[in-house]
Amino acid sequence: MLLNDRIKAFSELGKFLNQFKSTGYEKVNTIHHNDDFFDKMVHKITTAVHHNGWFTEKNVLFSVEQWSNALTKNNLKDWLSPYALEKTEPKTVGIVMAGNIPLVGFHDFLSVLISGHHVLVKQSSNDNQLLPFLASYLIAIEPRFEASIKFTSEKFKNFDAVIATGSDNTSRYFEYYFGKVPNIIRKNRNSVAILTGNETKEQLEVLGEDIFRYYGLGCRSVSKLMVPKGYDFDSFFKAIYPYNDVINSAKYANNYDYNKAVYLMSNYKLFENGFLMLKEDESYASPIATLFYETYDSKGQLSKKIESDSEKIQCVVGLDFSPECIEFGKTQSPQLSDYADGIDIIEFLTKIN
Incomplete structure (x- = not known):
């Protein structure tokens, strides 16, 4: 053939x-x-x-x-x-x-x-x-x-x-x-979004697609936010409100309630809006209904961290952070050449002997 x-x-x-x-x-x-x-x-x-x-x-x-x-x-x-x-x-x-x-x-x-x-x-x-x-x-x-x-x-x-x-x-x-x-x-790999505070409401809203599509279960799902120190999450929460019906899923709601109870009993500081929790954490793999976040001081510092953790990261979403950054709202619509883990499968398949 x-x-x-x-x-x-x-x-x-x-x-x-x-x-x-x-x-x-x-x-x-x-x-x-x-x-x-x-x-x-x-x-x-x-x-x-x-x-x-x-x-x-x-x-x-x-x-x-x-x-x-x-x-x-x-x-x-x-x-x-x-x-x-x-x-x-x-x-x-x-x-x-x-x-x-x-x-x-x-x-x-x-x-x-x-x-x-x-x-x-x-x-x-x-x-x-x-x-x-x-x-x-x-x-x-x-x-x-x-x-x-x-x-x-x-x-x-x-x-x-x-x-x-x-x-x-x-x-x-x-x-x-x-x-x-x-x-x-x-x-295991997860995806991150880099926010600067200069994002439009529309960009933050479509970021919800990257977060909530497939309930966040995909490796291309954004599970963590990188935000500048002092970032105000109010605009982010307002922009993603159209995704609030995710809580109508019984499985998602059960995870939300369970993880919230665990966090509160452990006295973790949380931001939450009734269908998503934000928790400061250095890890990338956040539980269902939770987004981890981490703060940064400068673009240079953040670039070093992203580079050092590259084997844990599938996609980076953001504005002008690097040429490899994906547009907000596009992580779940990859092109055929967007290879998982950045490994060119076709090239690999041409070299089997």
Whole structure:
């Protein structure tokens, strides 16, 4: 199968996914195999929501919509143009997927297949509804993919390389088990937003998207604020108020109440507004319904800290702090070339031997 064939198949998958938006479902008659797959996709979305209490319909559809936007023929060609993929010798690449947000492992799945390799997938039980179904649609579009896609719930056997995502604890197991083959092993990472006090109300409001999308469970979710000393959080709290309905989620509300009780019993100083708590803390991984914050004296001091903690940070959001900074409100809409942990997966896949 040529690279153009693989690109065409994934772009057709993108067109199929484009029918499922947060604004509603719209069946398009020109989509290939739609009579066989459209209603089943609706059912799969419902199943995913019932299967995992954190996967609301809104968040599942948001994830689907982001992938439908990414999987266009032009986007795929632009992404892959720097790489030599036409002469790939197919290898079997195992992927151990996380399950914290809907379709969190799709980029790895896409990368392996579009590079011309075979994929062996072990999903998290928290997110195992949608991807096998999308794989079946992909095979319907391009039957030659069937020989290249395998899902398993067992330990990996007969693999040439591995991409594994987990916690700092599971990474030690991954390194032991997969250390003898080419591998990418991801650990815990979180995202931070750098505030200066000069942000507009609109910028702070869309920062709420970076904080509350997926209830803050993604590695690209902002879990910490860096603020200048003496920063007044009043403008921040006013700007994010439109996200107050997050507290209507029973699971989120339970975490809010529990963590608030723990903080108060420990006599921690808190800022809170009824649906989000701010706690001063040097850590990056804040609990659900909590944002950590840390103060800084100067941009130079902050730059050194961000650089020294780079292996703990997935995204940095802010205004003109560095060329790598992401715009407010954009962390959950990455481009195909925005690689997790900054590791170029396609480059890695071209060097498997």
